[in-house]
Amino acid sequence: MQQHTTSYYAASRNQHVDYPELLDSVECDVCIIGAGYTGLSTALFLLEQGFTVTIVEAAKVGFGASGRNGGQIVNSYSRDIDVIERTVGARQASLLGAMAFEGGRIIRERVARYGIECDLKDGGVFAAFNDKQMKHLEAQKRLWERYGNDQLELLDSRRIRDVVATNRYVGGLLDMSGGHIHPLNLALGEAAAVVSLGGNIYEQSPAIRIDRGDRPVVHTPKGQVRSRFVVVAGNAYLGGLVPELASKSMPCGTQVIATEPLSEELAHRLLPQDYCVEDCNYLLDYYRLSGDRRLIYGGGVVYGARDPANIEKIIRPKMLKTFPQLAKVKIDFAWTGNFLLTLSRLPQVGRLGDNLYYSQGCSGHGVTYTHLAGKILAEALRGQAERFDAFASLPHYPFPGGRMMQVPFSALGAAYYQLRDRLGV
16 A cells, blocks of 8 residues: 655645545546546546536555655646747747746635645746746746736846845746745645545545546446546656656656754744745746745656665755755655656647647656646536647657666756856856
């Protein structure tokens, strides 16, 4: 039986609900595979439109990236709208750009509608180490404003020290439509909302086979779900269930630590406005305060999703570079989680046959995108596919060298960009 990882989030979750294992044959309109943000968001939108929905989950609600991530509400996609414009042209980019800030609004609407307690805070900062990164943020501000985000402020070298107590940055960009949450409590609250609307959730019920056809059947070890539609929402934890989805994506691990609770004075000194922060490096660091004033600090990527032997040894030096004043602070939690990387760094959305839909490959930008994905998947199942098609028509390619070479090629590319970050070029 798979339980939540030993993270701060699991230790501080609001609910300790055990949903039943699937032991029978059930029927519904839509079977969703995976009880992370993509699956939960899709279920809520469908249930609100009158569909009957069953979710099968291999472990626990929020077991994967949805319950382990840095908890930051970051807008847009892992490749920004200007890259999309150059790749697919103005019309498709305008559709995707119009959706770039929708995920955060969906999260806030869900929290308000269903009374989800997840320590929601407004405000996220992108921090620049050098003038080149600052020029990028200036261009990003113009780009995002062109697509409707009017909650942005450039921070010069003085202003950024007003919001984060470190001398590492030359400036930054504050996005007040960003923010941060307790990610597992958000997932658990959304699951409770699914059940309140009549949806069914089965834990410890991995999908082991899908019989495709007019009425597809999702098989678990002890049961099955027959439905009109199937939505595959397993992301980095899907495994080989759908072979067509495996060659163009790669699970990657990221590491996070959480300190002991800080004094109110120290926490306020580090992050006076309680914004979350991520830097502008290719292999970026990200951090924020928890609801009980712990510093949650993450960074680094392990290609191929291997678990490092000593997470604190990897992340603590990064934290101390930013905040040397935490040298004597104890680390209470250290954990890792997987996200799904695509070669384009853009999400993969599509349909296999007439009734098997999927969304995956958030590439580290999943908290907001997955909530948007639920909405566009639900729209497509209702026959409104324009926004779904805007994502589905994005070009995607397999990693060079096939699956055997995914990890070394990606790690080599990352090392190149990491060197550029260090040199500031």
